[in-house]
Amino acid sequence: MTKKLLQPFILLSAFLLMACGGKEKASEPSPVIDTIPMMVMQIQKCAKLYTAEYQVHKIVTHDDQMKLKGSFLQKEFDITLPMGKRKIAIPMDASLKAYIDFSDFSEKNVRKRGDKIEIILPDPKVEMTSSKINHQEIKRHVSLLRSNFSDEELSIYEKQGRAAIINDIPKMGIIHMAQENAANTLIPMIEQMGYPQSNITITFRKKYTVSDLPSLLDQKTFAR
């Protein structure tokens, strides 16, 4: 009786062991992560007329203190650790340029009435074309118990300084200057085509205000 009960169990166990065995699947190769960015050269044809250039200067400052933050029995605490402070001042210069994009310029932008001509220009845009850190003028103070500023930390502060410069662009009046200078550049050119200066009119799509500025910033200006 016992043997009859045991036999099916033995057979079932044998089948189960056979199912568990077998060849291991070849492990899929782990995806290769390229931690070094590709050296990309992106070449772009364009037709931009830069009419105004602003050289700006900013001193990026940072000071920090180590703090112990947390909660104990649902009560939050914030304690300044007596490890000393770190301070740094990073002078940086940036170049901002306003331009008119002539890529889509066509007959639709030109209105002629006899010997009078009106040019309707596209919206001006602003671009940060370069930035430079003045390494020789960087000033720092690091307490004895603190570690020096790392390269990564310096990059973080410089990126924030760059973003702060971009946020200050609406206060600079660069769009108005770009419009004026576009007229000053194009009018002599059109004069050489045979039109008297008094018959030349340069107009823009609309009168731009500070609220229009976010749409007039070149997308490449924003941080990566």
Next chain:
Amino acid sequence: MNDNKQLTGNTSPQPPQTPQPSTLSTLFHALGTVSKWVLGGIALFILLVIIASYLIYRSVVATGADIEVDQRIGITPTQIASIKQIGEWEFLSVSDEEMVDTTRNRFFADDELVRIYYGTLRLGIDMSEVKGQWIKKEKDSIIVTLPPIKLLDEKFIDEAQTKAFYESGKWTDEDRQMMYERARQRMRARCLNRQNIESAEQNASRQFYQLMRSMGFSQVTIRFEGGSNKVKSEE
């Protein structure tokens, strides 16, 4: 006749055997004898113990501390150093990345600093370099003579976008300035080549041709100064 038979031996009848009560049935029997108030009290006590345990657990789990350092920069003004009127036509932009590294040999292990720089070289013409009568109109035709294509600005690196890739050891600001110069020279050598200049010239011809056609001229000729033979003439 008496047919009753007398049985010998143990004649007392065996009582029927009752099964042993299980633990569960004993428990249910005991519960049945306890009053409802006592049962309610026990249930309430168990509930209070569960609630208290949960509150103590939450307090213990919520306990923790971290050392934090605020990485935000201070608020400082942006000063305008100069404002300039310019007239630069850009016809080709070349965006480039360069990885620059520097190594210092030490006794135990080498120090190394690796940074990735980003820049955009802009090729085009500077309107301040055009000579007088660079646009000549002859009836319906027009001849445009453009100055040579050049790099519009020697400052083309966006150093604030630089990525710190790897650092070991101590490095000075002079080292970083030296790395910036190396990146600038590499980008200039890589991007300012004959092929890109020719591409910019071709684009300049095309763009000025379209501009002159938009102004109403049917015959347009585009030339470059400095012996460049780029001529685009359409009728």
